Amino acid sequence: MPLLELKNLSVAYRLQKGYLMAVDQVSMEVNEGEVLGIAGESGCGKSTVALSVLRILPKSARVTGAVAFGGEDVLTMGDERVRAYRWKHVALVPQGSMNAFDPVISVGAQIVEAIRLHESAGKEEAWRRARELFGLVGIPKERVTNYPHELSGGMKQRAAIAMALSLSPKLVILDEPTTALDVVVQKQILSLLARLQRELGVSFMFITHDLSVLAEVATRVAVMYAGKLVEVGPADVMFRSPSHPYTQALMRAIPNVHGDISQVKSILGTPPDLTSLPKGCRFSPRCPHSFGRCTVEEPRLLPSTTGSMAACHLVGG
């Protein structure tokens, strides 16, 4: 049984007139001990997926489909149960969380607060755990009493990860955890995540707009476009031989420091307006391989020849 399972999840936000489908019929799972990377451009629905898993969507959002964690239905949990589920089972490192620490309280005290809110740990016990967590994420333990401004950007991001791990959750959702960081620090955070996954067996859902970051840590990669899951598969398959034209185009749009650069190509056009989606496949107006069927019929997610699942008429049957 997968740790987390999304089945035909759809999320619509209410607008002044009508609804905006931010996530449309998405099914995916996160298995125990794996790192699932979700990549896509702004507006593709990747953050909305995270919010649904944690049940922190705005009240106006209309959610259909199912989210199951360890077999338990998340969407129908009562308030009391949700409070126990968040942090203890699934924790979030939100985008920009490294800058969300309270500036007038030491970082350690903020972690202690999180621990004591959820568990009946004594003060001393909680501080001992905060120090341990600092060690775990590679910050010298004695810095647990530092205030946020006394830590570097990389250390603050490590502390945010430590805080998410404070109640030993099974799944940690990271929303753009390296986006604001310099490359060197980014690399350090990526190898930290790989180590935590190895040592603790914790699962990660890693959300990013930058596919190349996922190359380092993800065991599986899901690519979203305009609210739809367009391709998902093992990371090596996705990076070596992606099947969906959008995944292929995204890979080609990133100039790398090594290898052939003559293949780098831009994707024409812009992502569609979610309130007026094109008919058929949503990528078809920008797709170099688009043909008649693509503009009438929405493709279903089907196994590709390379071992991924892709929603494309050229890939499936």
Place this chain on the structure above:
Amino acid sequence: MEQGGGGRPLVEVRNLSVGFSASMGFFKKRTVSAIDDLSLAAWEGESLGVVGESGSGKTTLARVLVKLLRPHSGEVLFKGEDVLTQTRKEERVYRRKVQMVFQDPYESLNPRSTVWDAVEEPLLIHHVAGDRHSRGEMVERLVAMVGLDPGAVKHKYPHQLSGGERQRVSIARALAVSPDLLIADEPVSMLDVSMRIGILDLMLELKRKLGLTLIFITHDLGVARYFCDRIAVMYQGKLMEVARTEELLERPLHPYTKLLLDSVPVPGGAGPAPPEAVDADPRPAPAGCKFSPRCPYARDRCRGSAPDLTEVSRSRYAACYYPLTS
């Protein structure tokens, strides 16, 4: 001062230093140096990349070049002439010849101006096109030149455009006054991945067509590789290495360049982070090499005095006592 370039320098800084005053507690003040004794030239017709992490001084350099900031000391030369002692009239011409494209197209355009007004504004300020009619023609031509459809976008406001389209409008504004030098500060880092190459291709095409010289400020070595003829690597206000792009990436001489390169994610699983000496105190010894506290190859000499940028091998320049040779 050739530093691997060739031809004539269009713009050049010599021994440039810029400091900001920072308050240290209530009464104490100290000067934090943002650029420290930097000498660098952009050659006519080239695209020069300035690469570095946050705090390296790369944006400060751009601000000095467009005269938004006065340096503490040093010289800035444009076509061989001193920029810092210009008369107001000369400065007006200079501000036309050197244009800048900013990082955030969501912030750098006036939300109340249509695309038309935004592109017309520099023409009015610099009295470029005389009457209304010829101005109108110029606006249309500029908008078309950056790959937008004038009929479709000219009456739109920034919020009705995508990030990529906004950045195109910023570029049209910069080109309106026919500059010689275009300075782009992280022009694609705020854009979605699928838009980036389109903007870079546009700038490369314009460079070819108009004979522009480009200074391209970025933290992304992959983007710099795609875009730049030469790359200058900065660290904490110092120039660490400068070389032709392919040479720099294939055979970095400075340990810092190598650290940057080794940090770029590559498919195939997260290896350990590249070697880096981590001192308890990340502040460099005041006299030593700025990178020495993090440098895995640092020796006593590196902590004692800072190396100058020197020619290590033919047209390869690095500021390091122990450059990485083969």
